[in-house]
Amino acid sequence: MTVATRPEPGPAREYHFPQFVRDRLENGLNVIVATVSKLPIISVVAVIDATALADEKGKEGTAELTAKALREGTASRNGTELALDLEKLGTSIEAGADWDSTAVSMTVLKNHLSEAFQILAEVITAPAFGEEDVERLKAERLAERMQILDEPRGLADESFSRFVYADRARFAEPMSGSTKSVSAIRRDDVEAFYRKNFLPQTMTLIMAGDITAEEGIELATKAFGEWRGERTISPINADTPARAARAVEIVAKPDAAQSEIRIGHVGVPRSHPDYFRIVVMNAVLGGLFSSRINLNLREAHGYTYGANSYFDWRRQSGPFVISTAVQSEVTAEAISETLKEIERMREEEISEDELTLATSYLEGVFPIRYETTAAIASALANLATFGLPEDYYDTYRENIAAVTTRHVLNAARKYVKPEELQIVVVGNPELIEEPLKALAFGPTSMREAEEA
């Protein structure tokens, strides 16, 4: 009663990433406008080269705290007025800092754009950084720290970074700071961070949606044209590995209902010439639902609800991570199966079928990723943050399609390194310590699940 023959696709309709116009104001501020006029809505993102790598040693978390403090008041409005003035226009400003940028963003209906945009400019160019507000944000961050440490997933991610990167490397510390480092930040540190890093030359302003290039550039010039500042910072080295040999760490959580497992090592920077080959290789290994690791751990063994792998792309080398959560009793088995999949990936070429699954998926979902103005603006923000070529999105699908099974094998051999793998497990030591030691994967240490 159902139709037995699987239908074949018709000819594909062409798709192009939205066109965009770039301009540079006299003060050095970059502007990008992408006109997408389907609905009366615009997304605005300001990306600023004010990163967690610019945090002073011992005061990690300053970049994030500064981003959050932008929304707490300006020369002419206090924090509550600021929130209310934006929200009655149906919008609000999100602000946050990561390893490679600070992003300040909002999505707003066209009829409210000019008024909301004025407030966004005020937030970026004239923040007040009130002492009380900074102290409250610190207290909120400290409360968040307690919640992260309660939460096995967050704890595993954080423990893994600490274990993989050298103590002195910035990537070892939480991006938004630890309890100790956040406690050490003072209001003046926030202001100093802002003065040093928030400058027209370090910012790209992106607008995507129902707006023309002329309108966008005019708005930017009016609101940011008079803004001035001088750049004076030097980048630091953030990605030194902790060690060159395998090692295992157990983070003891006696009442854990599951083991949170992270396996990996220091990866490669975003600008790497083999980027597309690594992306396709990772899709086959652990990036897709139908990836080798997920099909093995979830669908063949039922060990887990899901397992995946990723390269965390940053300007410096972020980690390569395989991440899963399994029933405590099968922790060692799940790790063994994962290691087998890594070996298999490096031993022989994947089949043509596996290759095309990954490449046709990545090519096909490309237009699905850019349905909203916020997604388009965020893609353009990546161009600015990572210094990608102007035609990056126009050539993305060709670059994916050009990857071969031989490229994938070489990428697995070069960038997945079994001898350097680090394993972190957050779980019940009574159930996992012996089996993990019996694996004899590498020197195994154990620590309590509290802040290092």
Place this chain on the structure above:
Amino acid sequence: MQIPIDTFSLENGLVVTLSQDNTAPIVAVNLWYHVGSANERAGRTGFAHLFEHMLFQGSEHVGANEHFELVQRAGGTLNGSTWLERTNYFETVPSNQLALALWLEADRMGALLPAMTQKKLDTQRDVVKNERRWSVDNQPYGTWWEKLPELAFPEWHPFHHSLIGSMEDLSEASLEDVEQFFRTYYTPDNAVLSIAGDFDPAEARKLVEKFFGSIPRGKGKPPLERIEVPSKFDTTLRSVVEDDVSLPRLYLAFRTPVFGSDGYYAASVTAAVLGMRRGSRLYRALVRERQIAADATAFTFDLAKGSDLLIVDVTARPETSAEQLENEVERQIDKLVKDGVTAEEVGRAVALIQTDLISALQSASERADRISMFATLLGDPALVNKQAEKYEAVTADRVNSFAREYLGTDNRAKLLYVPRKEEDASNAAELAVVAAS
């Protein structure tokens, strides 16, 4: 803003909606089955969700896991989800792959059972048990998803029991259950199929008729035995849960008018006044001014039958006790009931809701999902186009009379999470239900 919607039904009862938008060469296919955890029989909690997993294990002409592989190979995204009142399945694909997505959905609606085996069921049972450990048991506050409905609906009520299910009940699920559930609920007359995005309407209709037309109508599903509850709790219910958390958290629930009713829109706007973004009442009062909370939000559960719930969710700051948190939150609610809200507050809430609405409708999969939702729960897909005006019609007066009616102490259920005491660390969390007034 109006979305085009063309609705028709097949002879077997399948409701089909088409919403065309050719701006990008992608199309979303979305199928809602009008069955959820509420339809589970006693002793089979979690079965509707386990069954959702089985729908990805192949059907007569599709191999195990091939559904995922075929859609991803076509360049599409996909998933499914289970809720109290419905289960949905959806994929977004390049528009030249529409036929594939429809064929896959039709094959599992028409011919799932030939592909079911004991081994597949056993594996997915293990996967779901791990999903339970991951999302509920090993997650701080993770049990609130089952403890709040347990507190807010009486034991006999279909919304009372756990959606993810107990380990014991999951262990009991059999292939006979799969067969029976499939024959009862996974029938064309118990489903809505929505297609949104880039397609030719005549061709899409032809494809739907070709793939779904010959699937026989079901024999009708048993009605939910009892679903109506009094519109209020008539008391304050209170339950304290000790959990592996450092910070107390309060979930404060009120019974409110069902999804889609006039009262629902007043409830939804009230929730936004209370807890949507940083300009909301609870955020301003508790996070910014009093500084006793780390975060504060409020939202509705969106249940279309029996009773909906408005839920306030506030996490304490480290120096705030659970008792203080509870008192301060309730003081804010009492104040709203007594003094009412201003037109500005309502204006702020409605403006935020409107932007979110338009923002969400940019995506084909959101359009399809919302159309399916209104068609399934309220029998009218075109309601997706009336949301803006329904929200605009909510005034401060309506919010105030809603608050007086529903936010009083005679209609509260409090689920309070507190840090586990050290000496009890080995004991499982106990749920103690106490009627406080």
